[in-house]
Amino acid sequence: MNLIATEEGPRTLQISVLRHNPQDTESTPHWQTFELEEAQSMTLFIALNEIRQTMEPSLQFDFVCRAGICGSCGMLVNGRPGLACRTLTRNLPDKITLAPLPGFELIGDLSVNTGKWMRGMSEHLETWIHQHNLEQTDIDRLEERMEPELAEKIYELERCIECGCCIAACGTARMREDFIGAAGLNQIARFRLDPRDERTDADFYTLVGDESGVFGCMTLLGCEDYCPKDLPLAAQIAFLRGRMVAASL
């Protein structure tokens, strides 16, 4: 591996990981610091694997695509939620702290159960097309047409990767366990936009028309600040709030 050629030579990184293994009754949360030499193009994915392979084989973390598209590796990097796999160490100081995303069940060390949370959100908000005769669609016939621009607008909201960074960055989610967060509200905005979904604003109101939903948002904008996909979350929530107020009248 080639090393960064600076006048001082490669940096030594001090990576402190907040560790805890709930499977082990004797484990308590504690910081453990690892020192490793920085390499060219090193990401936190590369760094954490090097730590596990050469220093601490029990270290738990989640990576799947390691390309910033699957949403598995959300964690707090120096206190801020982000995707570890696409975080280059060269953009970080010598001392790096890594902690699990708050707001989710801890599996161990940096591994949290965002999947369970997101599945619960999907079930609760019914994040699928509601159409009364969906199973009878004749798939031999030409597909239903859609305006090209509308398809692109739906995709804009469909790009959420359920990484959980918006939940970890959310003030309301800290206080209300049942808050569906920006990830959930974005889903409502996405299906509301989709003409294939027959649900009305009144239907959506029953899902998100309270403080666990759109009226729980305090507009602190942490969600949008830390969304790794740059989704327009604040605008969607504001718009949805307006629609839901209208639906409640």
Next chain:
Amino acid sequence: MQIIYTDVLVIGGGLAGQRAAIGARRRGHEAIVLSLVPAKRSHSAAAQGGMQASLGNCLGASGDNEDIHFADTVRGSDWGADQQVVRMFTHIAPKAIRELSAWGVPWNRVQQGTRDITINGQKQRIEESAAAHGLITARNFGGTEKWRACYVSDGTGHAMLYTMSNQAIAAGIPVHDRREALALIHDGERCCGAIVRNLQNGELLAYVAKATCIATGGFGRIYRVSTNAIINEGMGAAIALETGIAQLGNMEAVQFHPTAIVPAGILVTEGCRGDGGLLLDSAGHRFMPDYEPNKMELASRDVVSRRMEQHIAAGHGVKGRFGEHLWLDIRLLGKTHIERNLREVKEICHYFLGIDPVSDLIPVRPAQHYSMGGVRTDHRGQSPQLRGLFAAGEAACWDIHGFNRLGGNSVAETVVAGMVVGDSMADYCDSAEGALQISTTLIEAFGRREQQRLATIANGGSGENAFELTRLMQDTMTENVGIFRHGDKLKHAVDTLATLQQRATNITLRSSARGANPELVAAYRLQRMLKLAQCTAYGALQRTESRGAHYRADYPQRNDGQWLNRTLASWPEADARLPTLGYEKLDIMAMELPPGWRGYGDKDHIAHPDTDLRQREINAALAELGDNADRYQRQRTLMPFNHLLPAHLRGHNERLGDKT
């Protein structure tokens, strides 16, 4: 040990697995999906550029149909595919995409009117018809006659997987994630579920099912440089192999994608070239037309990857910190196009390379990308050797890809195969054959065996390191079983892998962490991956010809006379050094499209005597049919396949230009 009973057990939560589960569920059977990770994080999400289906809506697609998709796919496979299955696939693909469209995928649509496109380095103005406005559009991809890759920007797999997962949630299908199947339970003839490890707490449990489906994707991680997600370690194919009964097909057929970024090995989509991007060398010269005057950058992936490596070997690579590479140039597509249709590419370039592809060249080199091989199945997706075992998607060798897959045919296969296999499993469960009689003694015996294997790793060994051995395996594969293969290197790989297999039985864990223990996971997966690697290397050593992605520098010709067959690997003795290989002949006399030149790549191949015979037979049959026969009649005369389809998927696909 807890035992969970279900009708259908699907191992793998990607597109293929979830579609198969939905199919079985719709037929009234209980289905459970097992997944290493939350289903929406499966590697299907990484498919970027598109899904092949011959809708024929946009201008570049006009005139497209199943016949052309069929011919492209067979040529792409270098005649290694099962042509009847390719027919099933190309017939169902338009239905699959229309189903997904109804379910919510926001496919990009045709916009009527004029627009500028980039073809062969030049801007061109085209006009889309008003009749096609709002229908699903498509982009150009490699190895195809028509624009056929339907897409959602360059997040196609993500959009498909989310829609599919949401439908599975709507259908109430449980996904047991963070669980890994360690072994298939079987009595020597019938598969009846799996022993499964909970990756949160390390406990073992048994799932007993009438039908079990392997849908775990590919095994790219046996290589060091791969575009695959790190979970793509082929565990589904491996546990099928470890039954000693089920066979794996064409494991030596491994695809290398031309455009992985250097050094991370992350994919940038073929859509870059489909939309008009070019490949340049160290002098900024566009070299592909020199090698492939017909298809240029859009020859099939095996051909483009070989040409790139050939060009680097000839001294035209760009020398960089991480070895040599070439350039992918999409600057000519313009900012608007890139930010709308290639946004993931832009993001990947930004985060991993610190560049903007609107103004900068992208450093690329071919990397392992796809496993054409997998669990061999019949046309309905069932293992011919082990009843009750099914497979779908990349984990399977169904076999529509032969020795090289076309871009966009993999996500198409996942959904199409899921539709077929879901139905097959439902049929099986409904049949007398599907009735399950199983003793708990058998289940417990398999559970004890797996517990014992884990205990052996956890308690014993003589100091070998699981991570280090994994690295050695990956280096061996990348260095010796890559794009250009040679008998000497393959022999070296086979010997090295055999040694590693031996060493992998002596792993000592440094950590005894409670719960899943990532080091233990690495150790037991390595033992299984080594078997897949050996099937790949040994199969490649034995196949003394070049076909599709399998290129032997010492046997550079495709040899239809000797090698028009499918490799079948099994591992009957658990501690054997090598797999047992057999070969399944591909019968030219039953082919709709007899072997010939692909239209790109090398022209010389050794023909089989049946080829001319079959071609004359085809010519005579078509002449007898006369000029009035429509394309369906002509096709039926040559190679009927309709009877192989599930009954509800037999209808003709409607298209814009159809005469009513």
